[in-house]
Amino acid sequence: MDKKVTVVGAGHVGATAAQRLAEKGLSDVVLVDIIEGVPQGKALDLMEAAPIEKHDSHLTGANAYEATAGSDIAIITAGIPRKPGMSRDDLISTNAGIVKQVAAQIAKYSPECILIIVSNPLDAMCHVAYEASGFPKNRVIGMAGVLDSARFRSFIAMELNVSVENTHAFVLGGHGDTMVPLPRYSTVAGIPITELMPADRIDALVDRTANGGAEIVGLLKTGSAYYAPASAAVEMAEAILKDKKKILPCAALLEGEYGYNDLFIGVPVKLGAG
Ligand code: APR
Numbered sequence: 001m002d003k004k005v006t007v008v009g010a011g012h013v014g015a016t017a018a019q020r021l022a023e024k025g026l027s028d029v030v031l032v033d034i035i036e037g038v039p040q041g042k043a044l045d046l047m048e049a050a051p052i053e054k055h056d057s058h059l060t061g062a063n064a065y066e067a068t069a070g071s072d073i074a075i076i077t078a079g080i081p082r083k084p085g086m087s088r089d090d091l092i093s094t095n096a097g098i099v100k101q102v103a104a105q106i107a108k109y110s111p112e113c114i115l116i117i118v119s120n121p122l123d124a125m126c127h128v129a130y131e132a133s134g135f136p137k138n139r140v141i142g143m144a145g146v147l148d149s150a151r152f153r154s155f156i157a158m159e160l161n162v163s164v165e166n167t168h169a170f171v172l173g174g175h176g177d178t179m180v181p182l183p184r185y186s187t188v189a190g191i192p193i194t195e196l197m198p199a200d201r202i203d204a205l206v207d208r209t210a211n212g213g214a215e216i217v218g219l220l221k222t223g224s225a226y227y228a229p230a231s232a233a234v235e236m237a238e239a240i241l242k243d244k245k246k247i248l249p250c251a252a253l254l255e256g257e258y259g260y261n262d263l264f265i266g267v268p269v270k271l272g273a274g
Helices: 012-023 038-053 088-109 122-133 145-160 199-210 212-220 227-241
Strands: 004-008 028-032 059-062 073-076 114-117 140-142 171-173 179-181 246-255 261-271
Touching: 004 012, 004 088, 012 028, 012 038, 012 227, 028 038, 038 059, 073 088, 073 227, 088 114, 088 122, 114 122, 114 227, 122 140, 122 246, 122 261, 140 261, 145 171, 145 179, 145 199, 145 227, 145 246, 179 199, 199 212, 227 246, 227 261
Parallel strands: 004 028, 004 073, 028 059, 073 114, 114 140
Antiparallel strands: 140 246, 171 179, 171 261, 246 261
């Protein structure tokens, strides 16, 4: 295929993102992980599903970065996930070291690529990747708002018993306690949910959205969510690969916008090739 996406971290989020990229026919995929055999094994397994899933994406696995050279996008999921009782911020010391090393390697082999950061705590890991890569701010973006908005949309659809396709939602701010779901900009078939639900139900859905990650961690016990996070990262990748210029909530570096400086925060971003 003419597009190439590297996914670093062949764990739950990374492998699922690789699967979605391939099954949507978006790109070839290179899976990278420090564990020998795992990215190679998962890539081969996914390749062997290709005749059934009917895609021609080529998937390879690697423990080093030479194979990632010339990637259009690198999705960084390397790091440790949360366990019950942990906040995303508890991951910072471990994941900062990992993301720093990964971003530097990606930048060395794919100096023109766009980084989509998934590792948590998201906003801080974006900053680490931004500094380690040396990339301009338009090429370092974080996946949080697309996931949080998808969770909010799911809960709105469940509450009103309508198709998820009729829902639209915007969740901005941080990926954690400082998340800001925006009910006034969240709609069903164009109608704000503030006209469709009582305030206490909106508050309940907003609260469930803000704690959406913890709800899954509490159920899984051994790790954190990965199906929806992978979908969200791949929606961002698709917008970039196809130069869709799609407005999505993403973590981006603010330099004076909204009165903030030098912080990665979830804001509306127009995602396309540039
Ligand atoms: N380079 C490459 N891969 C690494 C490195 C590294 N330096 N360090 C760890 N990894 C790999 C691990 O070997 C593991 O396979 O990252 C993978 C992480 O996978 P999981 O443990 O399954 O975690 P996952 O659920 O995928 O979450 C990954 O995404 O959503 C966030 O909070 C989550 O920070 C976490 C990240």
